[in-house]
Amino acid sequence: MKILVCITHVPDTTSKISFTDNDTQFDKTGVQYIIGPYDDYAIARAMELKEGMGAEVTVLNVGLAETEPTIRKALALGADDAIRVNAEPEDALFVAQQIAAVAKENAYDMILMGRESIDFNGGQVHAMVGEMLNLPSVSPVMKLDIEGNTAKMTKEIEGGKEYVAVDMPFVAGCQEPIAEWRIPNMRGIMTARSKPLNVIEPVGDGAGTTVQKFALPPAKGAVKIVDSVDELVDLLKNEAKVL
Numbered sequence: 001m002k003i004l005v006c007i008t009h010v011p012d013t014t015s016k017i018s019f020t021d022n023d024t025q026f027d028k029t030g031v032q033y034i035i036g037p038y039d040d041y042a043i044a045r046a047m048e049l050k051e052g053m054g055a056e057v058t059v060l061n062v063g064l065a066e067t068e069p070t071i072r073k074a075l076a077l078g079a080d081d082a083i084r085v086n087a088e089p090e091d092a093l094f095v096a097q098q099i100a101a102v103a104k105e106n107a108y109d110m111i112l113m114g115r116e117s118i119d120f121n122g123g124q125v126h127a128m129v130g131e132m133l134n135l136p137s138v139s140p141v142m143k144l145d146i147e148g149n150t151a152k153m154t155k156e157i158e159g160g161k162e163y164v165a166v167d168m169p170f171v172a173g174c175q176e177p178i179a180e181w182r183i184p185n186m187r188g189i190m191t192a193r194s195k196p197l198n199v200i201e202p203v204g205d206g207a208g209t210t211v212q213k214f215a216l217p218p219a220k221g222a223v224k225i226v227d228s229v230d231e232l233v234d235l236l237k238n239e240a241k242v243l
Helices: 037-053 065-076 092-104 125-133 186-192 229-238
Strands: 002-006 009-011 033-035 056-062 081-085 110-114 137-147 150-157 160-167 170-174 197-200
Touching: 002 037, 002 092, 009 065, 033 037, 033 065, 037 056, 037 110, 037 137, 037 170, 056 065, 056 092, 065 081, 065 186, 065 197, 081 092, 092 125, 110 125, 125 137, 125 170, 137 160, 150 170
Parallel strands: 002 056, 002 110, 056 081, 081 197, 110 170, 137 170
Antiparallel strands: 009 033, 137 150, 150 160
């Protein structure tokens, strides 16, 4: 069994975000980067399948050389090898094209990734990859089991859960509680240094979208403390006007 896990290189949620060039460029200065948290769930489930079924796991990232420490962390978690597409991941369609191009050259049984990245939160890539490869795409997946050539998944839907069964190969966008996050141990960190990391050039004509401007969310307003239910109801009626 061959598994492709697609990972993102995103700012840590504790990082202070700012912009340059008249708010058209993200300022990377001093920003700590991590594997996308939802991608961590995809890696963890892939590692469980590797340990339980002898799967071979490849990680893929679309990014410039600065993403290689993040890729090495995925290798330290147990992935066998890695591919870096040497390009800035400027939009979802471009990233999906790169993943699909790699997948077409390899017979992967499943393509796992996070339900969305935490920088742009688009949640589009898995569906685009599925369409490009003519494969079923399921997201957000909370549980994934393999029985023979069939993947049985539980996905989150509004107000409940949906149970889905598809034949391999397939694409899945993962989220908790599909697996427990893993932390690299010292042996994994040491062996990751010598695992193959193949750098390839992108396909296609580049991103189809451009950024007009970035903006930070407005600052939170002042908090008003109320002492009684009557006062709260009055404020909701006459000030907030939501009742």
